[in-house]
Amino acid sequence: MTKSSCSDSQMGPRTPRHLFLAFSLLSLQGFGGLIAIVQRELVEKRKWLTPDEFLSDWAVAQTLPGPNVINLAIIFGERRFGFRGACAAVAGLLTAPLVILLTVVRLTQGAVESQALEGALRGMGVIAGALVAGSGLRMLPGLRKNLLSRSACAVLAVTTFLAVGVFQIPVPITMLILGGLGSLWALTRPEMPKRS
Numbered sequence: 175m176t177k178s179s180c181s182d183s184q185m186g187p188r189t190p191r192h193l194f195l196a197f198s199l200l201s202l203q204g205f206g207g208l209i210a211i212v213q214r215e216l217v218e219k220r221k222w223l224t225p226d227e228f229l230s231d232w233a234v235a236q237t238l239p240g241p242n243v244i245n246l247a248i249i250f251g252e253r254r255f256g257f258r259g260a261c262a263a264v265a266g267l268l269t270a271p272l273v274i275l276l277t278v279v280r281l282t283q284g285a286v287e288s289q290a291l292e293g294a295l296r297g298m299g300v301i302a303g304a305l306v307a308g309s310g311l312r313m314l315p316g317l318r319k320n321l322l323s324r325s326a327c328a329v330l331a332v333t334t335f336l337a338v339g340v341f342q343i344p345v346p347i348t349m350l351i352l353g354g355l356g357s358l359w360a361l362t363r364p365e366m367p368k369r370s
Contacts, residue, residue, distance in 0.1 A: 185220075185221065185222070186222050186254055187222065187254055187255075187259075189255075190251075190255045190258045190259050190261075190262035191262070193251055193254060193255065193259055193262045193263050193266065194262040194263070194265055194266040195266065196215070196220070196266065197247060197251075197262070197263045197264075197265075197266025197267045198266040198267075198269060198270050199215075200212060200215050200266070200267065201266065201267045201268070201269075201270050201271050202270050202271075203215075204243075208243040208267075209232075209242070209243065210308055210312075212243060212246065213228060213232075213312060216228060216250070222250075223250070225315070226319065231246055231249050231250065232246060234249060235249060237349065237353065243267065244264060244267060244268075247260070247263035247264050247266075247267050248260045248263065248264060250263055251263030251264070320360075321360040321363045322356070322359060322360055322363065326359060330352060330355075330356050333352060334348060334352050337352065
C-alpha cells in the first residue's frame with residue numbers, strides 16, 4: 175500500500191514526532207498484548223484507519239516474521255512518513271516499555287521467588303488472553319466482506335486453533351499450509367476481482 179491509499183477524509187498523524195507520541199501512549203496501555211488497544215486507538219478513537227484498512231494491515235502484519243504489533247507499526251508509519259515514520263512508530267512502541275521493564279527488573283531482582291509476584295503475573299496472563307479474545311470478536315464484522323463464506327472462515331479458524339493449540343503444530347507450518355489453502359480457496363471464488 176502507498177501513502178496515497180489512506181483516505182483523504184481521515185486525519186492522520188501530522189509529523190513523525192506526533193506518530194512517536196501516539197504509539198508511546200499506545201504502548202503504555204498494553205499489558206500482555208497491544209492488539210485490542212491498537213485497534214481501539216487507530217480505528218475507533220483516532221480514526222487514522224478504517225476497520226477494513228486495519229484488518230488488511232493486520233492480516234499482512236501477522237504473516238510477516240516478528241511481533242505482529244511491531245509489524246503493524248512499521249506498515250502504518252512507513253505509509254505515513256516513509257522510513258522516518260516506520261522508525262518513529264517502532265520507537266514509540268518500544269521506548270517507554272523498555273524503560274519500565276528495566277526499572278521493574280532492577281526493583282524486583284530479589285523477589286524472583288515471591289509467590290505474590292508469581293500470582294500477579296499469572297493473573298495478568300488471564301487478562302491478556304481475554305484482551306486478545308475481545309479483539310478477535312471486535313474484528314468479526316470485517317468477515318462479512320471476506321471472499322470466503324462465514325462457514326469457510328469458521329472452518330479455517332477452528333482448524334488453525336486445533337493445529338496450534340491442541341496438536342502443537344508450529345505456527346509457521348500452520349500458516350504456510352492453512353494460509354495457502356485459504357488463499358487458494360479465495361482465488362477460486364467467482365466474486366474474486368479480476369485484474370485487467
